[in-house]
Amino acid sequence: MVQPSGAAYDRAALAARLRQLRVGRWPEAALTQPQLAAALGVGPSSVSSWESVTATKVPPLSRLDGYATFFATRRSLTAPGLLSPDELTAEERAERDRLRKELLELRGSGQLEPGETRSLWQFPDGNPVRLICGELSRENRKDLFTSAKRRNYIQLQAYADLDAMVELYGHVRAENPGSDVQFDLAPRLEHDDLQSHLVMLGGMAMNQGGRTLANLLGLPVDQVTIAEINNGEVFDITRDDGTTEQHGPEVWGDVRAGDLISDVGLFVRAPNPNNQDTTLTIISGVFTRGTYGAVRCLTDPAVRDGNYQYLAERFDLAKPFAVLMKVPVLDHATATPDLRVPTNRLFEWQN
Numbered sequence: 001m002v003q004p005s006g007a008a009y010d011r012a013a014l015a016a017r018l019r020q021l022r023v024g025r026w027p028e029a030a031l032t033q034p035q036l037a038a039a040l041g042v043g044p045s046s047v048s049s050w051e052s053v054t055a056t057k058v059p060p061l062s063r064l065d066g067y068a069t070f071f072a073t074r075r076s077l078t079a080p081g082l083l084s085p086d087e088l089t090a091e092e093r094a095e096r097d098r099l100r101k102e103l104l105e106l107r108g109s110g111q112l113e114p115g116e117t118r119s120l121w122q123f124p125d126g127n128p129v130r131l132i133c134g135e136l137s138r139e140n141r142k143d144l145f146t147s148a149k150r151r152n153y154i155q156l157q158a159y160a161d162l163d164a165m166v167e168l169y170g171h172v173r174a175e176n177p178g179s180d181v182q183f184d185l186a187p188r189l190e191h192d193d194l195q196s197h198l199v200m201l202g203g204m205a206m207n208q209g210g211r212t213l214a215n216l217l218g219l220p221v222d223q224v225t226i227a228e229i230n231n232g233e234v235f236d237i238t239r240d241d242g243t244t245e246q247h248g249p250e251v252w253g254d255v256r257a258g259d260l261i262s263d264v265g266l267f268v269r270a271p272n273p274n275n276q277d278t279t280l281t282i283i284s285g286v287f288t289r290g291t292y293g294a295v296r297c298l299t300d301p302a303v304r305d306g307n308y309q310y311l312a313e314r315f316d317l318a319k320p321f322a323v324l325m326k327v328p329v330l331d332h333a334t335a336t337p338d339l340r341v342p343t344n345r346l347f348e349w350q351n
Contacts, residue, residue: 018067120281164295220240264325268280
């Protein structure tokens with residue numbers, strides 16, 4: 001038989017290893033695909049597809065973490081759910097780390113070495129990616145370009161946070177050349193879009209789906225509109241102890257008409273509540289500068305590796321996390337926040 005080559009061979013080898021773990025790790029337990037799926041929190045069809053060597057679908061990194069945790073200890077067979085890493089003994093954690101490294105290498109991602117980075121914008125499972133933007137109101141568009149009856153009609157005039165969308169769309173396309181990557185306006189969001197790797201871009205007033213999804217995550221961050229800054233949306237934070245705080249832009253001079261010195265950006269990453277095999281990302285700002293800065297946080301080659309390394313060390317990236325960040329502004333230029341600088345981090349959260 002002719003063996004597939006390259007990445008396809010790695011995927012087939014990974015599928016075979018996942019099946020071997022299920023049927024061969026504890027053969028007397030006769031572990032079924034539905035039983036394993038229930039422990040991992042996925043559907044049986046997902047486990048079936050991950051084990052198929054002919055039509056392999058690559059599991060997300062979070063699911064390989066789950067596999068490693070489950071098969072690190074026989075206690076998983078009687079536990080009510082997947083054990084957390086904190087519940088494992090030192091010996092079990094060492095076995096989990098060994099299994100995780102093996103599975104990541106088969107997946108083609110490899111284990112992170114010191115100084116090595118990985119992108120949060122790589123989606124090797126091949127699922128579609130959808131970038132969803134807010135829609136500008138008619139009064140905020142130039143009529144010359146917004147009517148389809150005009151000869152110079154430009155459809156993108158309707159998109160809020162266009163700088164951020166163009167920056168991220170090009171980056172995601174480059175990171176996932178074989179995937180279906182598209183962008184659209186929030187009012188045109190379709191049912192199937194909710195199952196994809198979903199990226200909600202822009203303030204929650206124009207892209208209210210972001211607020212709905214943030215509530216599903218239990219995110220203790222909300223955006224509220226205040227008239228003092230020309231109806232901009234500041235961020236309200238509710239901490240675990242019940243105290244609240246508010247973060248808004250810095251302005252030179254008059255708060256309504258002065259020059260913007262810094263904006264605030266929000267970056268949220270979580271498993272997609274509509275499809276646990278994909279991800280949800282929410283990126284927002286008080287103004288467009290905040291959204292753009294939060295996007296550039298993980299696309300700007302000058303700082304993205306350092307930012308990723310910080311996030312990987314600070315959070316379990318398989319679980320929902322959020323960072324509220326300061327985004328410096330100088331005239332037309334928006335600086336990319338370096339999250340390794342403490343003053344750039346306004347609030348952090350992990351569920």
